[in-house]
Amino acid sequence: MLLHDDGAIHYPFSKYLTDELDNPHTREKASQALRIFYRLLASHNIELAVRALEGRCLTHNECKSLAGLCYRKLKEIELLSNRKVVLLTSAMADIEPDKLPKALQPNTARKSLIAIADYLKFYWEVFLDPHIRSENLRIVLKEAYEQTQDRLKKAIHGTKQNHHLTIRSLPSRRFLELIRKVVLEPESLFLTAGGKTSATLYRDRAMVLVACEGVRPGAIGNIARADFREKYLAIQDHRRRREGRTTTGAPVLKLGDTTRINSASETMLTLYPFTTDAINDYIRFERDPILAKHQRNRSLGFLFLNEKGEPIKHRSSITAMFKRLGERLAQQGLLDIGNDPYFPDQSQYEFYGYVLRHSAASFFLEMKGTEDGVLDSMKTRFGWTMESSQPQRYANRALSDQAGVDLMQFYEQLIADVAAAREME
Incomplete structure (x- = not known):
């Protein structure tokens, strides 16, 4: 205020x-x-x-x-x-x-x-x-x-510098640790204010993992059910689906100065298998049962719904979900900074939806390298124009903070842990 x-x-x-x-x-x-x-x-x-x-x-x-x-x-x-x-x-x-x-x-x-x-x-x-x-x-x-x-x-022509050290992303090891926790132990993270398991646990887990793919928080509430196709996710504008005039707080795709032109934000993502599994679990265990309770389908074709089976109406609902998750991560020590040189004056990492997008971009380059071809592919994946200098900022950050994480080793171990957890159910 x-x-x-x-x-x-x-x-x-x-x-x-x-x-x-x-x-x-x-x-x-x-x-x-x-x-x-x-x-x-x-x-x-x-x-x-x-x-x-x-x-x-x-x-x-x-x-x-x-x-x-x-x-x-x-x-x-x-x-x-x-x-x-x-x-x-x-x-x-x-x-x-x-x-x-x-x-x-x-x-x-x-x-x-x-x-x-x-x-x-x-x-x-x-x-x-x-x-x-x-x-x-x-x-x-x-x-x-x-x-x-x-x-x-x-009125003012800004300087060209946009320093890579201002990127608010989690270190790769901490980013992967967070993903592991969300995939394997969602019951410990997605809780009500009273400490009970959230009624939207599957939805919230899927939304967080979509954010870990690099999708902007506002765009998450804009995803249509038809945009999810097996292991692919289309990111495109759906504001016309909403009944009546789109409110200023509605979660929508980030566009340019005019909505009459295609935006670089529209893209197609190949999802990690654990994100695909999380979305399928949400559809099977939450979304379909919610829609079955009502005679009329109120979803308007959107993927992520509220408890009434309606599209998420305001970005603040998504923001609140990330805020609650951040509080749980902090309680479990997953946001402790330690001796991270990029945050010398903080005890904990900031956490909100965009932190996961920044972390995904930093991790993307750390795994794939910083060659020109990789930077160009990054523009497509993360929804930047071909003239954008954003990938170079992340490249500079990746070069200055090589964490040495083995993606395949992490992925194989996570899949094995998921399989073991399902056998115990």
Whole structure:
């Protein structure tokens, strides 16, 4: 939640953070950016709702002022009076903001502007567009908001560096240990708040293993039943399947700036056998029995359903599942950092859905090498465009942290353990 200066809840900001952002690190950065945005609005007496009636968003100069403010640290901005903010963001300022002795890096400032631009897109779609009756005003205001978003995204050219040490992934040995625990001992991980085995144990286990394949958390709730074909899983957009208008919090495939073009996120995965087995177990022991309880099939064709047999409606349900899993992993010591040099100031690894995607990408390169052909195949598997530099970041990380894990040995032992566990049932 974000607050006004008087302590009242800033509802649009808070709704954006709740509905749009699952990753706690991303949410924290976005909230900081919105605090900067709030200081600009408050100091310049800008009311977005009032301007909407005039068909306006932010002016060119206001976008430039906001860019300058993003070069400053949030703690400094919070201490400034409104008058001082106006002075520092005016054309009469003594020094360019990016030339300040303690100015933030361009990449950092640019990310704040992008977060603000994303919020404005959300504000337009959720708070303005549904309530505007005049078609002419809607057209003018939509153009004004798109122009402002474009200005903010282009106001600062970030540095090219995106260091590989910022990747928040688990070491390969810990990643494999987690997979082993999920496959063999799900009863110890997927529990209710009261400590009983979860009614969605098979579903949650399958979803976690799909995440361990590198699938984005939001895309997991978007998978259709028909996308799963023996050992293959298609990742594609299914928002049209949802009844009515897709809500902002619905789990959907990550797309580009427009949904009218194909996204690099659409791909086909060859699943590990233990992931295939987990999905089949979920379909057999949970999904089919849930659907059999109702006269009407409410699934809309989606694979992962809630306890009512309906598609997962909000990404927060997936986030909550990963949060509960993280708590159990921490209790069992599986997130203890030890002497990991990448996290010298932490006692435990952070855990949320994207950590498994990052871990899967790091592990992929560690097993297959870092040649150009492998990097290209990685773009396809993990849903990046062919121009993306993301694989190189993971390659740098893999080269700097060779864990020496034998994938075949791990796989063969895990299969043997699964077979032994089934014989004892």
